[in-house]
Amino acid sequence: MPTLGVNIDHVATVRQARMTNEPDPIWAATLAELGGADGITLHLREDRRHIQDRDLRLMRETVAVKLNLELACNAEVLAIACDVRPYQATLVPERREEVTTEGGLDVAGNSAQVSDAVKRLQDAGIVVSLFLDPDPAQIEAAAATGATAVELHTGAYAHASENYAADDELRTLIKAARQVGEAGMIVHAGHGLTYRNVCPVAQIADMCELNIGHSIIARAVMVGLEQAVRDMRRLVTGL
Numbered sequence: 001m002p003t004l005g006v007n008i009d010h011v012a013t014v015r016q017a018r019m020t021n022e023p024d025p026i027w028a029a030t031l032a033e034l035g036g037a038d039g040i041t042l043h044l045r046e047d048r049r050h051i052q053d054r055d056l057r058l059m060r061e062t063v064a065v066k067l068n069l070e071l072a073c074n075a076e077v078l079a080i081a082c083d084v085r086p087y088q089a090t091l092v093p094e095r096r097e098e099v100t101t102e103g104g105l106d107v108a109g110n111s112a113q114v115s116d117a118v119k120r121l122q123d124a125g126i127v128v129s130l131f132l133d134p135d136p137a138q139i140e141a142a143a144a145t146g147a148t149a150v151e152l153h154t155g156a157y158a159h160a161s162e163n164y165a166a167d168d169e170l171r172t173l174i175k176a177a178r179q180v181g182e183a184g185m186i187v188h189a190g191h192g193l194t195y196r197n198v199c200p201v202a203q204i205a206d207m208c209e210l211n212i213g214h215s216i217i218a219r220a221v222m223v224g225l226e227q228a229v230r231d232m233r234r235l236v237t238g239l
């Protein structure tokens with residue numbers, strides 16, 4: 001069964017709404033760990049709308065489980081990543097006007113830029129994952145970059161699951177996961193996963209890691225973060 005990476009960006013979003021110092025995502029990472037998170041995921045965006053540089057640097061010192069930094073192929077943020085050296089970096093596309101990451105990285109259309117970013121991160125000793133739509137051409141291009149893992153974008157599946165029409169999207173994810181594995185890369189997945197739709201994705205063969213943010217933080221507002229993480233981890237890992 002896969003491991004659970006808890007994305008704590010939304011905690012920083014609440015803090016930034018008032019430009020104050022609470023709630024602190026460092027506390028959130030600690031509570032997520034206490035709830036059983038196998039990893040902590042955070043996204044240092046070019047526009048710094050939620051996570052700040054200080055959050056990344058402090059989490060590098062305080063997080064005991066896998067620290068997974070999401071970032072775009074942006075020279076400034078890449079330099080910070082190589083300096084801070086989280087355990088893992090997940091390269092994602094970024095558009096200023098988007099509410100959250102929309103769509104996967106276009107590796108096929110930007111192979112030189114992505115390969116260069118992969119190499120820089122790997123030279124700094126960081127495990128690299130690429131966030132991709134479950135598209136055979138993108139997976140093939142990802143394999144050529146030398147990346148260790150692919151995070152499959154589950155947004156289309158998650159959207160379809162709201163309409164009870166997720167079977168086709170699940171089949172697409174299963175095929176894509178098989179292709180990622182056959183290309184010698186590790187399979188991750190994430191985006192839009194909830195307590196209701198996560199189980200079929202967690203059960204995909206060779207699925208290693210799920211990264212989940214919104215649904216966990218939404219539940220945490222009601223029941224507390226440790227409990228919310230514990231509830232999700234039980235669904236993801238079966239433990």
Ligand code: PXP
Pocket residue numbers: 007009043070090092100101131151189190191192193211212213214215
């Ligand atoms: N994986 C990646 C690459 C993401 O960009 C995000 C959103 O920040 C997630 C997973 C988590 O998505 P959600 O917040 O919908 O669970």
